[in-house]
Every structure is written in C-alpha cells, then in structure tokens.
Amino acid sequence: MEGLEQWKVLAEQWKKQAEKWSSQALEHIQAEKWSSQALEYIHQVPPEQIYAAIAILIFTSFLLILVRLFKRPKANTILLSGLSGSGKTLLFYQLRDGSSHQGTVTSMEPNEGTFVLHSEKSKNGKVNPVHLVDVPGHSRLRAKLDDFLPQAAGIVFAVDALEFLPNCRAASEYLYDILTKASVVRKKIPVLILCNKTDKVTAHSKEFIRKQLEKEIDKLRASRSAISAADIANDFTLGVPGEPFSFHQCQNKVTVAEASGLTGDISQVEQFIRDHALEREEEKARHRYTNACFCCGLSEYLRRGMDAPSYGQP
Numbered sequence: 174m175e176g177l178e179q180w181k182v183l184a185e186q187w188k189k190q191a192e193k194w195s196s197q198a199l200e201h202i203q204a205e206k207w208s209s210q211a212l213e214y215i216h217q218v219p220p221e222q223i224y225a226a227i228a229i230l231i232f233t234s235f236l237l238i239l240v241r242l243f244k245r246p247k248a249n250t251i252l253l254s255g256l257s258g259s260g261k262t263l264l265f266y267q268l269r270d271g272s273s274h275q276g277t278v279t280s281m282e283p284n285e286g287t288f289v290l291h292s293e294k295s296k297n298g299k300v301n302p303v304h305l306v307d308v309p310g311h312s313r314l315r316a317k318l319d320d321f322l323p324q325a326a327g328i329v330f331a332v333d334a335l336e337f338l339p340n341c342r343a344a345s346e347y348l349y350d351i352l353t354k355a356s357v358v359r360k361k362i363p364v365l366i367l368c369n370k371t372d373k374v375t376a377h378s379k380e381f382i383r384k385q386l387e388k389e390i391d392k393l394r395a396s397r398s399a400i401s402a403a404d405i406a407n408d409f410t411l412g413v414p415g416e417p418f419s420f421h422q423c424q425n426k427v428t429v430a431e432a433s434g435l436t437g438d439i440s441q442v443e444q445f446i447r448d449h450a451l452e453r454e455e456e457k458a459r460h461r462y463t464n465a466c467f468c469c470g471l472s473e474y475l476r477r478g479m480d481a482p483s484y485g486q487p
C-alpha cells in the first residue's frame with residue numbers, strides 16, 4: 174500500500190513538471206511568433222522610413238549629449254550693488270547669519286560667500302546655496318561688478334531711503350550704468366531696487382524713490398544721448414524714444430522693494446533671491462520630467478512613423 178502511495182506522489186510530480194515544460198514551450202513558440210511578426214512588419218516598412226527614423230534618433234541623441242555637455246549649471250550668483258553707505262554689507266550679514274553685525278565700515282574689497290540663506294536653513298527640503306557678492310559702492314571700486322556679471326542671476330541695487338534726496342543723482346547714474354550694460358540687457362538679468370533703512374520713520378517710500386529715479390534717469394538719458402556717439406560709454410540706450418522713462422520699459426525685469434538690513438526686515442530681498450538663484454529639488458525634478466517627456470515624445474513619433482501606411486504595399 175505504501176509503495177502505491179509513493180508512486181502516486183511521484184506521478185503527480187511528473188505531471189506538474191510536464192505541465193511546466195509545456196507552458197514554457199508555448200511561451201517560446203509565442204515569442205518566436207512575435208519576433209517573426211515584428212521582422213515581417215519591419216520588412217513591410219519602406220527602408221527610407223526606417224533610415225529617417227534612425228537618423229532622427231541619432232541626431233536627437235547627439236543633440237541631447239551636446240546640450241548636457243555645454244549646459245552651464247544654473248547661475249546662483251546675486252550681486253549686491255549700490256552707493257557707498259546704502260547698507261549692502263549689513264544686508265549681506267543679515268542674509269547669511271540673520272544678524273546685523275553692527276559696526277560695518279566702508280568696504281574696500283568685494284565681500285563674497287556661498288551659503289544657504291539663514292531664513293532657508295529651518296525649512297524642509299534641500300535648498301541649494303546662493304553665491305552672494307557685495308560689491309563696494311566707492312566709485313573707484315565699482316568696476317569690480319563687471320567681474321561677477323557673467324555669472325549673475327540677479328542684481329540687488331540698494332538705495333539709502335533715509336538719505337535718498339542728496340544721493341538721488343549719484344544713485345541714478347550708477348543704476349543707469351548697470352541697466353545699460355550689454356550683459357545685463359542681453360541676458361535680461363533681473364534687477365531689484367531695494368529701498369533700504371526703512372526702519373526709520375523719515376525714510377522715503379519705495380513709490381517716491383521709484384518715481385524720482387525714473388525722472389533722474391530720464392534726464393540722464395537725454396543728456397547722454399546728446400554726447401557724441403564716440404563718447405558714449407554705455408552699451409545700450411534705455412527706454413522708448415519720445416516717452417518718459419519708466420522701469421517697465423527695460424528689457425530685463427526691474428522691481429522695487431523695501432527692506433531694513435538693521436532690523437532684519439529683508440523678506441522681499443530673500444524672495445528675490447529665491448525666485449532667481451535657488452533651484453530647489455522640486456524644480457530639478459521638474460526639469461528631469463521635461464527631459465523624460467521629450468524622450469517619450471520622440472519615441473512616440475518614431476512609433477507612429479513605423480505605423481504609418483507603407484506605400485508600395487498592395
């Protein structure tokens with residue numbers, strides 16, 4: 174009896190094994206059928222179409238490789254510019270450390286650093302650091318600005334809102350020079366006019382400062398265009414001829430905001446930096462998604478090309 178039971182178990186195992194082999198054989202036959210169908214299908218497609226698809230594929234891959242090779246990392250440099258005493262260095266420390274480091278003196282060298290903004294440190298999600306450069310406002314040191322312009326993602330132009338009127342002309346001249354620089358215009362580098370020192374009640378409002386700067390730049394525009402072309406140091410002219418100058422006419426985005434480097438009320442300048450220099454992880458993911466979509470679109474195009482009715486066939 175026991176021997177019979179053993180034979181039964183053995184027979185059951187053989188049966189299962191045989192079923193497994195037969196299903197594998199079926200799968201193999203199916204795969205062969207599909208591959209022969211695919212080959213047949215490819216033979217039906219006119220060769221020109223296949224060559225065109227391959228050429229497009231190679232060309233696009235080549236293009237993608239080139240773009241990857243030559244794509245510069247997103248600029249993350251923000252330049253702090255403005256007249257001497259407008260509060261750039263204090264602002265620099267507020268952005269970096271969240272404290273004002275009282276007792277700043279006139280800067281003789283650009284003050285630069287790469288760091289995560291103090292206000293961003295406590296937030297969730299990975300935030301990239303910003304490269305901040307505080308360019309001295311002294312007229313002889315301003316040329317240093319040009320060294321950093323090629324990598325600039327944005328320019329903050331600090332204005333002393335307390336002592337604005339006596340400095341209005343000088344501030345307008347400096348701002349005019351920045352707004353007419355070829356690299357600023359061509360690369361459309363955004364500029365934030367930051368009316369600083371608003372902690373004092375006697376500080377002028379940002380609207381007042383904007384209007385005064387526009388008026389002054391309008392005058393400058395007229396006087397500078399009167400100079401013979403050979404003497405004009407500026408690369409571009411500003412605004413629309415025949416119309417009073419307004420910052421809206423600039424090709425790059427020019428906005429006006431208020432701040433106090435002393436009290437740490439710097440949310441508007443932080444927002445400007447976030448908008449223009451910090452590429453968050455989510456943004457990077459979005460870029461990756463766009464690339465993936467591009468590749469999918471390409472493959473879909475090629476698939477449709479294959480599906481297209483083949484001329485020359487009955």
Ligand SMILES: Nc1nc2c(ncn2[C@@H]2O[C@H](COP(=O)(O)OP(=O)(O)OP(=O)(O)O)[C@@H](O)[C@H]2O)c(=O)[nH]1
Pocket residue numbers: 255256257258259260261262263264275276277278279280281308309310311369370371372373432433434435436
């Ligand atoms: N009340 C007030 N004073 C400020 C503020 N920001 C800066 N100051 C003062 O303004 C003076 C100049 O500030 P800095 O930051 O050294 O100015 P800067 O623009 O770096 O000047 P340069 O280095 O010469 O180009 C200092 O005495 C600061 O304490 C502010 O928001 N409010």
Ligand SMILES: [Mg+2]
Pocket residue numbers: 261262263277278279280307309310
């Ligand atoms: Mg300084």
